Amino acid sequence: MPLTPDQQAEIETARSEERTTRRATVPGMEAHLYNAHEVLDHGFVRVIDYMGDDNAIVQAARVSYGRGTKAVQNDAGLIRYLMRHWHSTPFEMCEIKLHVKLPVFVARQWIRHRTANVNEYSARYSILDREFYIPAPENLAAQSKINNQGRGGVLEGEEAARVLDILRADSNRAYDHYQQMLEQDGQDGLARELARMNLPANIYTQWYWKVDLHNLFHFLRLRADAHAQYEIRVYADAICKIVADWVPHAYAAFEDYRLGGVQFSGKGVDCIRRMIAGEQVDQASSGMSAGEWREFQAVLKG
Template identity: 40%
Template sequence: MTTLDIRSDVTVQLVDHNLSDKAVVRAARVSTVGQTHNNPTEDADRDAGLINYLMRERHGSPFEHGSLTLFVEAPIFVFREWQRHRIASYNEESARYRELRPVFYLPAADRNLVQVGKPGAYRLKPGTAEQLAFVDCELLNAYEAAYEAYERMLVAGIAREIARAALPVGIYSSMYVTMNPRGLMNFLSLRTHREDAAFVSNPQREIEMCAEKAEAIFAELMPVTHAAFEANGRVAP
């Protein structure tokens, strides 16, 4: 019997980027003053004011210059939500071409479990210790049965692309995702819950965990743009 690797976390790592607040400023100012990348009179406060203006007035195209590439490991159900954001490029691990590892997701002990209300207008509340233990037991049993079926098919010579049908969406996959700052802000606005946002979103917690890690990277690489995003209601320009 294969030993399952159980995780309750996600991985979001910076792989590559060419992001900067200066890139936003250059793109915006070329409309009025032409070439600006060698301008010795650039002023940090003035640049910040321009970025805030662009964000507030939703002049979005200057935020499309540059990109970052992230490496992500998460359950497949998270990827299906993430890949709905089409302002990005994706390459995901293929279960057609490689055997998936037995890495599966279990909710952390502090993960809310119980839905109260109707779809589209509900909240989640903590479960009891008994409910958490029940979730763990049921998921582990399902994962073990599914992965054993997957392995039996592979041993029998069944193609990976067929055998993978037995695997649940709680299994981990990996991908590279590349997006520009505007696309990233659109993703963050929809996949984080912030009561002070202009449009409050209520994402599933697991994809929010990914978004929080991605936002920390964004804030470090483009602090002025991130501050303007925050100050203007977390609305993508």
């Protein structure tokens, strides 16, 4: 179960409290507050707090007071303009704070986005739970033959069972030794900050992650992409659903121009123009490397 009984009790207490405020609130986000959206086998994402809405973005862009006389359609159009032309500061007026439970190896990918405020559960002070990410059989893949940081076909049969047995056995063995090294039965034991070094990268950690909408969109553009590693992509997908309820106009523009859009190099644009003109273009005449040409072709074919 992703949530401990204590965490669940804390959430129920928080959700039972009602507060009156003059600040902008969004009904969709109010429904998300404190709810845990389960991810992977033991993980979750939940909204702790948020600031701003679609109106905060257009208000910042116009540097105006209040909603003014602009129609909602104009607001949506302005947001699309801002997204289309890569404006950033208006989107920085909105912020969100998330509580995330995730495997350590996913956290190490995630933390490379150095544009957020993070406070992680400390294994120097506390003892980590015996919870490990073990892939579902359909996500147990071999190494890709053409991409050094990607996956190939799904492992099946005896090979899949062998790998899963190793993952489970090694995870539990490491945790057994972790417990044995800690203070017990009157022995001093090893300090927690040292004992943790024996734990595997698939053990779960937790953190609070606060980020503005501009940098969140950058995170989602990379991590909700089909080429992102599955284990971080499912967290990004869960966050996308939350953001769509928070800032629907901004998310629709992001989905259209970033998630659903593509960007071509100067050589790519030149090749497209030559193709439209009726010229036969191949990799040799494109000026692109073999890898770039392959990616270019993949975008054109859809």
